[in-house]
Amino acid sequence: MNWLKKKIAQHRRERNRRGLKDSAYQFVFNETLEGDYVCFDCETTGLNPARDRIVSLSAVRISGDRILTSQGINFLIEQADAISEESIKVHQIRNQDLQQQQAQLLSEEEAISRFLHFIRGATLVGYYLEFDVAMVNSVIKPWLGVELPNPRIEVSELYYELRAKEHLYGVYQPAVDLSFEEILKHLQLPNFGQHNAFNDALMTALIFVKLRKLQQTSL
Amino acid sequence: MAIEQHYQFLQNVTPFDRLPESQLMAIAQTFDVLYYPKGEYVELSEPCLLLVIKGVIQEAQDGKVMAKYANGAYFNETSLLRSETNQASVTQYKVLEEAILYRVPQAVFLETLQSFAEFKAHFYSNIVDKLNAWHQQRQRVAATEVMMEAVCSAPIQPLVVVNADASVSEAARQMVQNKTDCCLIELGEAHESLDERWAILTSTDILRFTARQFEEDSVPSALEFRARDLANKPLQTVHELDYLFNALLKMTRFQIDRLVVRREKNNGEIAYSGFLHLKDLMGVFANQSALVLLKIEQANSVEDLAELSNQLDDLVATLHLKGIKVHYIAKLVNELHRKIIQRLISLLLPEGLHSKVAVLLLGSEGRSEQLLRTDQDNALLFVDDINADEKRQLWDFSAAFTQAMLQLGFPPCPGGVMLNQPTWRQAQTGFKAQLRDWLDKPSMETFMHLAIFADAQIVFGEEALLDVQRKFMAQRLTDTPLFLRHFAKVALQFETPVSFFGGFITRQSEKGAVIDIKKGAIFPIVHGIRVLALENGIKECNTHWRIKALMDLGVFETAQGIELGETLNYFNGLRLDAMLRQKDNAAPGQAGDSELNNDVALDDLTHLQQDILKQALQVVNQFKSFLQQHFKLRELL
Numbered sequence: 001m002n003w004l005k006k007k008i009a010q011h012r013r014e015r016n017r018r019g020l021k022d023s024a025y026q027f028v029f030n031e032t033l034e035g036d037y038v039c040f041d042c043e044t045t046g047l048n049p050a051r052d053r054i055v056s057l058s059a060v061r062i063s064g065d066r067i068l069t070s071q072g073i074n075f076l077i078e079q080a081d082a083i084s085e086e087s088i089k090v091h092q093i094r095n096q097d098l099q100q101q102q103a104q105l106l107s108e109e110e111a112i113s114r115f116l117h118f119i120r121g122a123t124l125v126g127y128y129l130e131f132d133v134a135m136v137n138s139v140i141k142p143w144l145g146v147e148l149p150n151p152r153i154e155v156s157e158l159y160y161e162l163r164a165k166e167h168l169y170g171v172y173q174p175a176v177d178l179s180f181e182e183i184l185k186h187l188q189l190p191n192f193g194q195h196n197a198f199n200d201a202l203m204t205a206l207i208f209v210k211l212r213k214l215q216q217t218s219l
Numbered sequence: 220m221a222i223e224q225h226y227q228f229l230q231n232v233t234p235f236d237r238l239p240e241s242q243l244m245a246i247a248q249t250f251d252v253l254y255y256p257k258g259e260y261v262e263l264s265e266p267c268l269l270l271v272i273k274g275v276i277q278e279a280q281d282g283k284v285m286a287k288y289a290n291g292a293y294f295n296e297t298s299l300l301r302s303e304t305n306q307a308s309v310t311q312y313k314v315l316e317e318a319i320l321y322r323v324p325q326a327v328f329l330e331t332l333q334s335f336a337e338f339k340a341h342f343y344s345n346i347v348d349k350l351n352a353w354h355q356q357r358q359r360v361a362a363t364e365v366m367m368e369a370v371c372s373a374p375i376q377p378l379v380v381v382n383a384d385a386s387v388s389e390a391a392r393q394m395v396q397n398k399t400d401c402c403l404i405e406l407g408e409a410h411e412s413l414d415e416r417w418a419i420l421t422s423t424d425i426l427r428f429t430a431r432q433f434e435e436d437s438v439p440s441a442l443e444f445r446a447r448d449l450a451n452k453p454l455q456t457v458h459e460l461d462y463l464f465n466a467l468l469k470m471t472r473f474q475i476d477r478l479v480v481r482r483e484k485n486n487g488e489i490a491y492s493g494f495l496h497l498k499d500l501m502g503v504f505a506n507q508s509a510l511v512l513l514k515i516e517q518a519n520s521v522e523d524l525a526e527l528s529n530q531l532d533d534l535v536a537t538l539h540l541k542g543i544k545v546h547y548i549a550k551l552v553n554e555l556h557r558k559i560i561q562r563l564i565s566l567l568l569p570e571g572l573h574s575k576v577a578v579l580l581l582g583s584e585g586r587s588e589q590l591l592r593t594d595q596d597n598a599l600l601f602v603d604d605i606n607a608d609e610k611r612q613l614w615d616f617s618a619a620f621t622q623a624m625l626q627l628g629f630p631p632c633p634g635g636v637m638l639n640q641p642t643w644r645q646a647q648t649g650f651k652a653q654l655r656d657w658l659d660k661p662s663m664e665t666f667m668h669l670a671i672f673a674d675a676q677i678v679f680g681e682e683a684l685l686d687v688q689r690k691f692m693a694q695r696l697t698d699t700p701l702f703l704r705h706f707a708k709v710a711l712q713f714e715t716p717v718s719f720f721g722g723f724i725t726r727q728s729e730k731g732a733v734i735d736i737k738k739g740a741i742f743p744i745v746h747g748i749r750v751l752a753l754e755n756g757i758k759e760c761n762t763h764w765r766i767k768a769l770m771d772l773g774v775f776e777t778a779q780g781i782e783l784g785e786t787l788n789y790f791n792g793l794r795l796d797a798m799l800r801q802k803d804n805a806a807p808g809q810a811g812d813s814e815l816n817n818d819v820a821l822d823d824l825t826h827l828q829q830d831i832l833k834q835a836l837q838v839v840n841q842f843k844s845f846l847q848q849h850f851k852l853r854e855l856l
Contacts, residue, residue: 067252190273209254
């Protein structure tokens with residue numbers, strides 16, 4: 001089965017690559033490097049990738065036990081429309097905050113372009129990564145004609161596997177609370193407090209590092 | 220914004236909190252996060268400073284645990300600051316509790332160090348302290364640890380026992396055969412105590428005997444002379460599990476070179492197992508305290524003694540640094556102080572008067588609780604029948620003694636409790652009359668005098684002179700039970716510096732918020748225990764021994780007594796810390812000792828120390844309410 005999965009993945013990657021409009025971004029399809037992980041998270045104006053936009057984006061690289069926060073990226077992105085009240089309540093980035101940091105704001109294309117360089121050859125790690133990837137894809141698909149080809153690791157999935165192993169009942173599917181807070185609590189990791197893209201990326205990275213350690217020891 | 224929490228973390232870590240915001244931000248930018256599961260070692264591929272976000276890290280040097288770091292602590296700064304890497308020692312950081320760390324690159328740390336003087340000062344003073352402590356520890360660890368080891372860890376000479384009728388030659392032969400220089404002689408009389416039944420014969424006795432034979436013809440030969448007639452009694456013994464330094468104290472006190480080591484047999488009976496010899500003890504000690512003892516004996520002038528008493532302060536600092544309980548340090552140092560004072564008196568007092576006087580140490584010296592020379596409290600009692608000439612000699616002595624004590628670094632007593640004052644230099648009858656006067660007319664002043672006298676210990680001269688006064692005082696106390704209740708109330712006169720809500724009650728001084736640890740914490744315990752000891756007729760003067768005696772009498776629960784003793788140790792430790800700090804800060808050449816006060820600055824205490832202090836002050840409050848109930852002080856007013 002594994003070879004089939006691999007084959008399909010390769011095929012998709014290939015089809016994806018044929019769509020690339022700008023040859024300067026050929027590097028996006030560079031070979032994946034062993035042991036190179038990037039954790040990323042974005043805050044958005046809403047939960048619909050088709051309509052909503054990225055407000056801030058953070059990513060940190062993980063090297064073994066070390067989370068390289070010093071070399072991470074943190075972008076704030078300019079917005080064409082005012083950010084809605086509901087989403088401000090979630091990420092606490094106000095329209096005013098964007099105005100105040102005008103100088104540091106990046107255009108959407110610039111931010112995503114730098115992001116693509118940053119994650120070159122890396123495996124992406126995230127919590128409900130699908131959504132974040134979809135948000136990025138919604139930018140690059142119309143622009144570059146491709147979707148993010150990087151392999152992905154979903155930490156909630158890793159966590160579920162770990163918890164599921166605690167039950168040795170074969171087909172029994174345990175109910176595991178996969179909320180971010182619950183995972184942090186169960187793994188006894190510190191909650192750095194306020195949700196923002198950087199914090200979430202950092203904490204997701206910690207979850208990933210710890211889960212991987214636990215996997216190693218349980219093997 | 221993204222590194223907000225890094226920044227906030229740093230803000231709460233001393234000395235980073237002293238840096239300007241921009242620098243903190245710059246440092247926070249360079250943070251990486253490290254994760255280690257429990258039991259792993261922190262491996263550093265390149266030098267860096269580490270801060271603990273969560274978890275516990277244990278530092279070990281050459282396998283010896285040096286420190287533990289928990290949330291909010293930083294570590295590994297030593298290796299960044301030390302210019303040459305110390306190849307000889309291996310530092311290891313073990314993860315005791317799953318840890319998340321921040322990592323700051325060496326370059327960033329060193330650059331910050333260069334740019335901000337205050338920040339640098341913190342690390343350097345800290346590092347110098349740490350390194351000093353580490354070096355001193357390495358130098359002295361052997362000596363001081365030996366002190367706290369048990370007697371049985373020292374070389375013990377074999378026990379040689381000869382029978383009661385053995386001749387001197389027979390005893391000598393057995394000693395030589397066993398390669399030792401003393402033996403026990405069983406007298407065979409069924410005396411009540413074990414120590415009474417035995418006598419000790421040493422090579423010195425045989426030496427003296429031989430010399431006597433040479434001088435006097437009437438002395439019989441060694442073959443005929445019975446060994447028991449040369450032997451010494453009573454035996455001085457030490458338990459094999461007692462501290463070595465207690466053995467040293469015993470030898471010092473009785474001026475002997477050998478102690479008999481005793482141990483319990485399986486059936487609980489006490490048996491002798493060998494001899495502990497001073498020269499063997501010196502061999503294992505080989506440190507200052509032992510040397511000081513020898514030097515005291517050799518001192519021939521006040522100047523010699525003054526030099527020695529200055530060395531004692533260093534000894535106190537070293538022992539304290541080593542973490543030895545203040546109570547033990549006090550015991551050792553006071554014994555040495557006494558030796559110095561005894562030597563001083565023998566230098567100053569005409570021989571003819573030795574049997575007619577008693578020199579007393581009062582107050583904290585009497586209780587063996589004075590660590591640094593904070594003041595001199597002493598008194599002189601003499602017999603009633605004394606002629607005018609002798610009286611004049613005594614007056615001369617008292618003046619010279621007080622002067623010499625100043626020279627030895629004992630500051631004058633502000634309350635004038637010194638033997639050159641008429642009140643504290645009296646004949647037997649005169650002093651008795653004065654005691655009665657004090658007991659009959661209670662006032663704050665007489666309370667103070669009585670408190671000081673209640674701790675009197677003889678340092679030189681006739682024990683009987685003090686015993687008479689003690690008995691007199693005890694009798695008067697039994698006759699007037701109300702007196703003790705009023706006396707006990709004095710323990711409550713100062714407020715405990717902790718508020719109802721558990722916060723400190725402080726006073727502002729140039730050192731910031733301070734607490735007078737003596738008034739607020741030490742005095743109530745010491746005085747309360749003193750009154751209880753008087754009430755129960757306990758002869759001991761040291762507060763710890765009094766507590767022990769009170770526990771034995773059932774006045775306290777054992778747990779309560781131990782808690783009180785440890786609490787007192789903690790306060791005295793803080794007080795000693797503060798005083799050593801004051802001494803260090805005193806300008807050279809200045810008479811630093813007289814400046815010492817009892818203020819403990821809260822800024823000098825770590826969070827942990829402050830927490831313990833609060834709890835300890837609660838113990839003081841509990842003890843005060845115990846006193847209130849015990850002496851029914853509420854009804855007194």
